[in-house]
């Protein structure tokens with residue numbers, strides 16, 4: 724089917740907030756005496772906030788935590804994370820990303836965000852990129868996070884496009900799995916570029932211009 728739209732993951736594709744996620748989780752983990760490092764952090768890519776917390780708590784050796792206690796920990800992390808996000812500016816998006824988005828739109832493609840993050844709009848506001856997208860599907864409109872395809876299927880629905888006419892751009896294995904589960908093509912960048920399930924492998928963001936002709 725002819726490609727009509729691109730659906731972009733946000734963290735690790737459009738902006739590099741991974742370091743902020745890491746710093747915010749690390750602060751919480753250190754306070755709780757939980758071992759947390761970059762390798763564990765990589766497992767959090769594309770995973771929802773509460774599922775990320777569960778992964779971190781695999782190393783927790785204290786007494787079992789109640790649901791309200793877990794929610795308080797997720798909130799503690801989110802507060803630190805949003806303080807870091809508040810420092811973002813338009814300079815946190817490369818010219819290459821901005822120009823590629825503009826060029827794809829100029830070629831007639833619809834563009835959407837498909838992110839597990841509940842902070843997606845806040846990030847897009849900070850980097851002044853809200854207007855670059857025709858639709859935003861994020862952690863606020865889904866019940867199941869990646870590798871479930873819900874966030875991408877919602878994005879396709881908001882755009883009014885058939886999922887099979889959409890290419891998902893992802894840096895996470897869970898995101899590539901989600902795209903494939905939703906019947907979409909997956910273009911992988913960064914970490915996920917070595918994943919055999921990806922239909923396209925991008926060395927740099929502007930390689931999308933070779934797909935969206």
Ligand code: BG6
Pocket residue numbers: 733734744767768769770771772775801838839840841842843862
């Ligand atoms: C994804 C990140 O974009 O958003 C995950 O890759 C993160 O690491 C998830 O856990 C949820 O983010 P937030 O902003 O809702 O806590």
Ligand code: MG
Pocket residue numbers: 732733734735736768769893894895898
């Ligand atoms: Mg990502």
